[in-house]
Amino acid sequence: MPDVKNILLVGVGGQGTILVGKILSNGLMSAGFDVKMSEVHGMAQRGGSVSNQVRYGKKVFSPIIDKGQADILVSFETMEALRWLEYLSPKGKAVVNDYRIPSAPILTGKSDYPEGILAVIKSKVATTVIKAAEIAQNIGNPRTMNIVLFGALVRGMELTDIEWEKVIAGIVKAGTAEINIEAFRAGMKAGEI
Amino acid sequence: MKKLLTGNEAVALGALEAGISYASAYPGTPSTEILENLAEYKDEVIAEWAPNEKVAFECVIGASVAGARTLFAAKMVGVNVAADPLFSFAYSGVNGGMMLVSADDPGLHSSQNEQDNRNYAKFAKIAMLEPANSQECKDMVKTAMEISEKFDTPILFRMTTRVCHSKSLVEIGEAVKPTKKPYVKNLQKYDLVPANARHLHVKVEERLKKLEAFSNETELNYIEWNNKKVGVIAAGVAYQYAKEVFGENASYLKIGFSYPLPMAKIKAFAAEVETLYVVEELEPFMEEQIKAAGIHCIGKEKITNIWELTPDIVGKALLGETRPVIDYDLSVVPNRPPTLCAGCPHRGFFYELAKLKNVMITGDIGCYSLGGSDPLNAKDSTIDMGASISMGHGAQKIFNRFNENMRTISTIGDSTFFHTGINSLMHVVYNRSNTITCILDNRITGMTGHQENPGSGFTLQGMPTTIIEIEPLVKALGIKHVRTVNPLNLKELKEAFTWALELDEPSVIITRWPCVLKKQSEADKKEFGNYFGKCVVETDKCIGCKACIKTGCPALQFNKGTKKVKIDESQCVGCEVCKQVCPVKAIKRVGE
Numbered sequence: 001m002p003d004v005k006n007i008l009l010v011g012v013g014g015q016g017t018i019l020v021g022k023i024l025s026n027g028l029m030s031a032g033f034d035v036k037m038s039e040v041h042g043m044a045q046r047g048g049s050v051s052n053q054v055r056y057g058k059k060v061f062s063p064i065i066d067k068g069q070a071d072i073l074v075s076f077e078t079m080e081a082l083r084w085l086e087y088l089s090p091k092g093k094a095v096v097n098d099y100r101i102p103s104a105p106i107l108t109g110k111s112d113y114p115e116g117i118l119a120v121i122k123s124k125v126a127t128t129v130i131k132a133a134e135i136a137q138n139i140g141n142p143r144t145m146n147i148v149l150f151g152a153l154v155r156g157m158e159l160t161d162i163e164w165e166k167v168i169a170g171i172v173k174a175g176t177a178e179i180n181i182e183a184f185r186a187g188m189k190a191g192e193i
Numbered sequence: 194m195k196k197l198l199t200g201n202e203a204v205a206l207g208a209l210e211a212g213i214s215y216a217s218a219y220p221g222t223p224s225t226e227i228l229e230n231l232a233e234y235k236d237e238v239i240a241e242w243a244p245n246e247k248v249a250f251e252c253v254i255g256a257s258v259a260g261a262r263t264l265f266a267a268k269m270v271g272v273n274v275a276a277d278p279l280f281s282f283a284y285s286g287v288n289g290g291m292m293l294v295s296a297d298d299p300g301l302h303s304s305q306n307e308q309d310n311r312n313y314a315k316f317a318k319i320a321m322l323e324p325a326n327s328q329e330c331k332d333m334v335k336t337a338m339e340i341s342e343k344f345d346t347p348i349l350f351r352m353t354t355r356v357c358h359s360k361s362l363v364e365i366g367e368a369v370k371p372t373k374k375p376y377v378k379n380l381q382k383y384d385l386v387p388a389n390a391r392h393l394h395v396k397v398e399e400r401l402k403k404l405e406a407f408s409n410e411t412e413l414n415y416i417e418w419n420n421k422k423v424g425v426i427a428a429g430v431a432y433q434y435a436k437e438v439f440g441e442n443a444s445y446l447k448i449g450f451s452y453p454l455p456m457a458k459i460k461a462f463a464a465e466v467e468t469l470y471v472v473e474e475l476e477p478f479m480e481e482q483i484k485a486a487g488i489h490c491i492g493k494e495k496i497t498n499i500w501e502l503t504p505d506i507v508g509k510a511l512l513g514e515t516r517p518v519i520d521y522d523l524s525v526v527p528n529r530p531p532t533l534c535a536g537c538p539h540r541g542f543f544y545e546l547a548k549l550k551n552v553m554i555t556g557d558i559g560c561y562s563l564g565g566s567d568p569l570n571a572k573d574s575t576i577d578m579g580a581s582i583s584m585g586h587g588a589q590k591i592f593n594r595f596n597e598n599m600r601t602i603s604t605i606g607d608s609t610f611f612h613t614g615i616n617s618l619m620h621v622v623y624n625r626s627n628t629i630t631c632i633l634d635n636r637i638t639g640m641t642g643h644q645e646n647p648g649s650g651f652t653l654q655g656m657p658t659t660i661i662e663i664e665p666l667v668k669a670l671g672i673k674h675v676r677t678v679n680p681l682n683l684k685e686l687k688e689a690f691t692w693a694l695e696l697d698e699p700s701v702i703i704t705r706w707p708c709v710l711k712k713q714s715e716a717d718k719k720e721f722g723n724y725f726g727k728c729v730v731e732t733d734k735c736i737g738c739k740a741c742i743k744t745g746c747p748a749l750q751f752n753k754g755t756k757k758v759k760i761d762e763s764q765c766v767g768c769e770v771c772k773q774v775c776p777v778k779a780i781k782r783v784g785e
Contacts, residue, residue, distance in 0.1 A: 012529065025360060029197050036326075037197070037360040047747055048531040061436040063326075063359035066505040068518035083526045090519050102750060103529035108568055108742050109751040111527035124519050 004057035006065045007157065010084045011076030012101045013048045016146030019171070020074075021052035023150060027159075027167040028056045036063040047104075049080060074153045076132075076146065077101050082117050085124070094127045095152045095191065097145070128152060128191055135186050144183035147172075151187020160188070198363045200356040203327040204266075204294060205230030206365065207334030209237055211290075213264050214371035215256035217241045217249035219612065220641040221268030222303040223357040224296035228266055229644075232653045237371055242644055242653045245578070245612040250275035250293070254282050257291040258383055260373035262338050266294035269310045270577065274613070276313070279347070283317040284393040285383050286345035286400075288374055290338035292322075294350045296357050299474045300501030305558070305575065307500070309475035314349040314452035315482075318397050320404050321349040321452035322413070323428040327361040329449065336413065340450075344404055349452070353474065355430045355501070405453040413449035414458055420444065424466025426459065426479060426490070430502075435472040437504035438512065443470075454479060456486050463488045470495075470511055474502045533563050535748035536766035538635055538680045538706035540569075542604075544744050544770065545686040546631075547571035549694070552600050553588050557581035557614070559606040560639040560708075568745045572604070579613030581605045585628045586621045593626070600694060602629045607663065608638035608646040615670070621699045622671035629693040630672075630701045632663055633680070635708040636717060643711060650716055660716075667701045680704035681724075683773045709766055726767030727783040730758050734779035741771040741780065 007024065011017045018039060025037045033056040053065045065087060073088040074095045075081030081096040088094060096118060105111040121127050132148040139148075147168065154164060168184055169177040198206065204227050208216065216238060218228045232240040239256075243249035246267045253265040267275060272295045279293065295313065298304040314321035322337055324330040330352070337348040381389050408414060419441045427435045428448035435445065446462045448454070463469050463483075471480040471492035480492035495510040496502070508514040533540050543564035546554065556562050556572040557580060565572025574584060585603035592599040605614045610632050621628055638644040645651045647661040664677055674696055678685045686704070693700040707717050737756035741749055748764035749771060751757075760771075760780075772780040 013531075025197050029195070029362065034362065035197060035360070038355060039358060047529070047534070049529040060361075061433040062504045063355055063361065063430070063433065064503060066503050066516065068516040069505075079526055080529075082521070083523070083529075085521060086518050086523060088519060090517055103527055104532050104567070104745065104747065105527045105530075107747060107750045108745070109739065109753055110567075112753070114525045114527070120521060124521060 004055055004060055005157070006070045007054040007153065008065055008070040008073045008084060008087050009052040009054070009076070010073065010080045011050055012080065013050050015076045016143075017050055017052045017076055020146050020150045020153075021054055023164070023167055023171050024054050024153070026171065027162045027164055028054070030167065031162045033057060034060045036060045038063040049083060051084065072153065072156050074149055076149055078117050079103070079114060081121055082114065085121060088125060090125065092125055093156050094121050094125050095149065095156050096121060096127060096129050097132045097149055098129050099133045099145070128156060130187070130190050132187070135190060136183060139179060139182050139186060141179050141183075144180055147180045147183040148187035148190065151184040151189070152191030155188045155191030194365050195362045196365055197360045198327045198331075199226065199358055199360050200324065200327050200330040200352055201226035201358070202230050203330035203363050204334055204350075204352075206363070207331035208264050209234050209368045210331070210366045211262060211335040211338045212369045212371040213238060213262040213334070213338070214373065215239045215253065215261045216264040216266070217243050217252045218266040219243055219246045219249055219271055220638055220644040221271045221296070222641055223298060223354045224266045224268045224271070224294060225641045225644065226357075227294060228653060231264070234368075235654055237368065240653050242646065244647055246271040246274035247277060250278045253291060254278060257287045257289045259288070259376050261289040262371065263289055263291045264294065265292070266296065268304065269295055269297040269308050270304060270306065272310055272313060274578070279313070280317050281385050282347055283319045284385060284390055284397055287341050287347060288376070290341035290348075292334065292337040292341060292348040292350045294352060297351065297353045297475075299353055302354055305577065307475065309478060310349070311351055311451065311478040312476065314351070315478075318401055319349055319452075320344065320346050320450070321351055323351045323449060323451045324356060325429050325432045325447070325449070326356070327359070327363045330356065331363050331366075333449065340407070344400055344407070346400055346404070351429070351451070353430055353501075401453055405456065408450050408453050408455040409457045411450050414455045415447055416458070416462055417445040417447065421465055422467045424462055424469045425472055426462070426469065426483070427472040428479070429474070431472045431474050434502055434504045434507045438508040448479070451479070454482050456482075459483055460486070460488060463490065472496065472507055530566060531563060532566070532745060532747050533560065534709050535746050535764040536709035536768040538704065538709065538768075539564060539633055540744055540746060540768070541683050541770040542631070542633060542680045542686060542704050543569040543571040544774070545683055545690065546602065546604070549602070549690060551598050552602050553585070555581040555585040555588070555601060555603045557603075557605040557609050559609050561604055561606055561633050564604065566745070568743050578609055579605070579617050582614050582617035582628070582630050583620060585630070586617065586624065586626045589626045589628045590624075600627070600629065602631060604631045604633060606639065607632060607634040607636070607648050608644075610663065611647045611661070615666070618667060618672070618701070619670055626699060627697045628699055630699070632667075632701060632703045634663055634703055634705045635711070636705075637708050637711045639708045643708070650714060663703050672699055672701045674698060674700035675703065676701075677703040677705050680706050681768050681770060683770065709768070724767065727762050727765050728760055728767055728769060728772055728780050729762070729783055730760055731779050731781060732757050734777055736777055736779070738776060740774050740776055744770050744774055746771060
């Protein structure tokens with residue numbers, strides 16, 4: 001299905017990938033695309049590796065993205081980008097948050113956080129590195145980190161024609177629309193680089 | 194109006210549009226959200242969490258016999274628990290329509306086996322529907338009710354993780370006001386004594402013949418003609434994968450009503466195509482029946498029956514196609530396994546438990562199954578809901594008989610104890626073993642995402658209700674030795690283990706503390722107070738011994754360079770387990 005686009009959002013449980021998936025898929029739907037989205041829920045615990053897969057186009061069949069198929073990989077955490085890189089098309093784009101969350105084997109000292117991840121990814125595909133935590137902090141709410149990354153995704157996929165600010169305002173918690181829109185704009189800007 | 198819905202949300206909406214007025218279930222991934230979504234429609238539907246699937250199924254039978262349209266939902270292993278009433282209700286048939294959702298989990302995303310529950314339809318001789326996207330999930334509920342009532346059969350409504358948890362567009366319809374059929378006493382139908390059941394078996398066989406005729410006629414099983422060189426028979430999400438792989442280069446027989454199979458339609462389809470593929474996830478359920486009917490087809494000889502399918506697996510198996518991927522070294526990425534949350538009340542319990550020698554620790558299904566993971570490593574087994582207690586009993590009997598110096602310790606959560614653990618504990622008392630049963634009461638059903646249970650004080654639809662207290666309950670079962678402890682207090686835990694190990698009669702240790710992620714009720718706030726806070730490491734005192742790291746708390750990080758531990762304040766809730774473990778008192782509570 002060549003007219004179908006594939007967006008893969010990955011991160012760590014609790015980082016807000018699901019909210020971004022929701023904003024993204026609702027916006028795509030309002031723009032008239034057929035949309036399918038997959039996420040595996042299950043364990044209530046925080047902290048596991050999570051993915052959210054969004055496919056859109058004229059007509060979408062499979063709800064899941066295969067290895068080598070994603071047009072864009074947006075990783076909310078640095079090491080997760082490398083874990084999921086095999087799902088990205090060699091012709092695709094990577095948007096990587098320069099933000100580390102050590103996993104259990106790293107916390108206990110059994111493994112080390114791998115170094116040089118960004119260089120590896122840059123050597124393989126077109127890559128945009130975003131310091132989303134810093135940007136969100138500057139805006140005034142570190143919890144908007146996910147929306148900053150969403151802004152970079154919209155820029156990366158050239159989906160700027162959709163009225164995202166309206167979509168965001170309709171989905172985020174009451175009273176947080178303004179700061180989330182600010183985060184979105186900052187992410188769009190950061191995604192240009 | 195169109196909405197983007199998961200399959201589970203769509204089933205709930207379908208139930209509303211089909212006039213279902215009673216639903217019951219026990220939470221289980223990937224089925225849980227069906228009842229959670231249905232519960233919102235309080236005026237239309239009675240939605241209840243049952244202590245286990247057998248109870249849920251029997252409640253649904255009662256509601257159907259009374260005349261209502263009804264729904265039961267379970268993950269695939271939950272259907273095993275409900276199999277006893279299922280097989281008999283398959284004989285009696287329904288009054289109001291009845292469907293059982295079996296949410297299977299190919300790929301074992303969150304399950305203990307990979308069974309294919311389509312086999313239950315054939316085994317119990319009932320009709321089966323298989324939706325392939327959210328729209329079908331919604332629409333097929335209404336169809337299920339009509340078929341159920343017309344043919345007097347329960348419906349197996351088979352979903353899989355990717356159907357349950359994927360979102361796709363759904364055209365919203367109209368909710369209907371549920372009605373009921375009159376209740377008519379009918380012993381020949383509902384009283385399955387041998388004299389009646391014998392005759393009902395004849396009816397079941399006749400019903401199957403009628404259902405097969407329907408299967409051949411219904412548009413639920415439809416043909417899409419394209420190129421006739423390749424024909425594909427597929428159902429559920431496997432149909433989507435086949436479409437993804439072959440597009441318009443194949444013809445399809447899309448199966449929505451998958452038991453009994455439309456064999457005449459399949460025969461006609463097979464006759465028109467050069468090569469016939471059966472694309473199905475897990476077992477060769479359709480393939481075996483098609484081959485038994487003398488129709489040549491290709492299926493499991495090419496497509497694996499292990500783990501879930503993807504379009505690429507199907508494409509590689511049938512067309513030899515592979516997709517280019519980025520070449521890099523994935524092995525440098527450390528794992529990110531799920532862990533007990535920072536502040537989880539199970540952590541201290543497993544930390545102390547792991548110190549005991551000569552014990553077999555039988556585990557159960559829930560968050561606390563992570564007590565077996567590194568670095569806690571305090572578990573020997575997990576089989577199924579409730580097994581910790583009964584397995585522990587069986588093992589203890591054998592250790593005692595063969596004079597081995599071993600004790601068994603069973604670890605089970607509150608909701609799992611109510612599920613089937615209670616029966617096992619009855620067995621322990623009755624058959625006199627000296628097992629130690631630990632009931633980890635975190636005041637909620639944790640792993641599936643905080644569902645109410647008989648001990649939590651609320652129903653699924655938010656009504657305050659009687660709290661079934663575990664301590665008096667186990668005493669009433671005949672357990673003489675019971676202690677309730679605070680699992681954040683390691684000394685209390687240690688003393689309880691020592692106490693229990695000295696007994697030669699069965700004992701129960703109840704750890705009582707709410708899940709750290711739980712939205713606390715008024716009763717919780719009153720009982721547990723506001724214990725939240727932060728702990729910090731006084732770096733100059735830390736000797737880098739890593740004792741605290743052995744609790745496996747994700748808020749603690751050991752820095753290899755400085756040889757010191759740091760607490761991530763964004764995660765720490767101040768449970769103080771690490772503080773109790775530190776040999777040099779380097780950890781303190783902020784503000785103390």
